[in-house]
Amino acid sequence: DQQVKQNSPSLSVQEGRISILNCDYTNSMFDYFLWYKKYPAEGPTFLISISSIKDKNEDGRFTVFLNKSAKHLSLHIVPSQPGDSAVYFCAAKNNTNAGKSTFGDGTTLTVKP
């Protein structure tokens, strides 16, 4: 039973346009959500996070939206740049098991020049 799902294995966008990556979760105990970016031959790198008490968090070109009722979150990248091409992982955790992150299977983003 996969508790965090990223239903789009891949996404391709044009440079300068918006990239929207989606993530769904099933466990209502999750109260903290994170996005990681992974380049080949490197480990995942933290990108942005959001607490369940918020519905939006913004950091530069990156914005994460959380819809708790739908158990859905999304990552918006505006404007997209070729250097953003990577695998993006959505992850979730709860405060009682803070050391354990549950990851989705990732979405490969390709930004074309």
Place this chain on the structure above:
Amino acid sequence: DAGVTQSPTHLIKTRGQQVTLRCSPKSGHDTVSWYQQALGQGPQFIFQYYEEEERQRGNFPDRFSGHQFPNYSSELNVNALLLGDSALYLCASSLRDRGAKNIQYFGAGTRLSVL
């Protein structure tokens, strides 16, 4: 400032053998978590160590064990290797006292192939 380092980068073993993977956390971090990432999937939590003890564990059999040393570095041991243990093993370090807000910093991983 050294990030999370893992060794070795690649490893080839045969079924039934035992393997030890090593991790040095980011400077100042006291907590180490291990993840297994199979091809095409996201990382799966194996266990977490702080204060030299296993604190949380995912759904992995007892063949997977670990250790944390006084300098916070950690080892992951896998006994009686199976073909299905072939994966990228990721180590992540963090600061325990931040709770759910602790950000995990990942190493580049060890690629284990079991033949």
